[in-house]
Amino acid sequence: MKFRIERDVLADAVTWVARGLPARPPVPVLAGVLLQADAEGTLTLSAFDYEVSAKVTVPADVAEPGTVLVLGRLLADISRNLPARPVDVALEGNKVQVTCGSSRFSLLRMPAEDYPTLPAAPESSGTIQGDVFTQAVSQVSIAADRGDTLPILTGVRMEIEGDKITLLATDRYRLAVRELSWQPNVPAGTTGSGSSHVALIPARTLSDTAKALGASGSVDMALGGSGGSGGSGGSGDGLIGFEAGQRRTTTRLLDGEYPKVTSIFPTSVDTVAVIETASFVEAVRRVALVAERNTPVRLRFTDGQLDIDAGTGDDAQASEAVEAVLTGPGVETAFNPHFLLDGLGALGAAYARLSFTQPSRPAVLTGQESADAEADTTYRYVLMPVRFAS
Known part of the structure; x- marks a missing residue:
């Protein structure tokens, strides 16, 4: 195998496929990236850890076609730090030689014959706008559980009904929901369209994928069967695939029944x-400086004003007030400041709206473009209050 490729093209491609490589792979070859140089002038790079696969095809000047497996993270580090010149890669015996200008690296060839075959992606189901996809995933994934006590809560639940997608995630202390549109390949209402679908996607993988592919104009989404006994036994069962340009990735879905958490939404609002979002964020961030670990910030809503404070007794204390437009009786409550800031940061709106039933019940955070505009309910962030000593 022997080929020449532009430094930036190689660096981008290796970084893309190597981004999810395990730090401690159960099998040594899973730390590798597979390079396949084709006589037609393309280089395909692949990575797979039995859960997530990534593949990208880029142009290259191929002198000798062939396949080789090398350590992925090492190749990514090297390619990003090479000088801005063409890169020559050649297989010489048991070593892969990487040359760029006066820089020379010799990498150990790994046994490509032991590398697992990448899973076949499900058939394309439709497309979604790239920037919308990225924003929606970032808004919802912040609420997914980062622990491993309940693995099912580490996922984002995707429900598709016709041309509508609903993303949902919760860690039991907050819940985020985003509704958006996409373009299914088979129009809703068509006989046999299979327009309803539910998938539970690992949140971290979905977030990384959305960030990497969202810069594209559109992202192609491929929905497989629902893992476990719910699958249909066809190609791509238990997988979901995403593709943009020459970048393709699949991930294995989480298996299990997601808790029915939508009942947490209040049926009425008192x-x-x-509040202006930027002022709210700045005030909470400053007051939270004195909040000890797991200590809430207290919010007191009165007509025209929101008082924010933290700290009690002999501890450090802080307080601040911002303007607020209040409709209904005053409310005093408390929230985890980090969870509150996550929600405010995800709104993407000039004004934040907090809707309450009772101080002890979950509050619903939505965004709106002006103080007197209607709330944008396509994104809702539900926050559980924290008890505090009065």
């Missing part, structure tokens, strides 16, 4: 407060 108090609504509207």
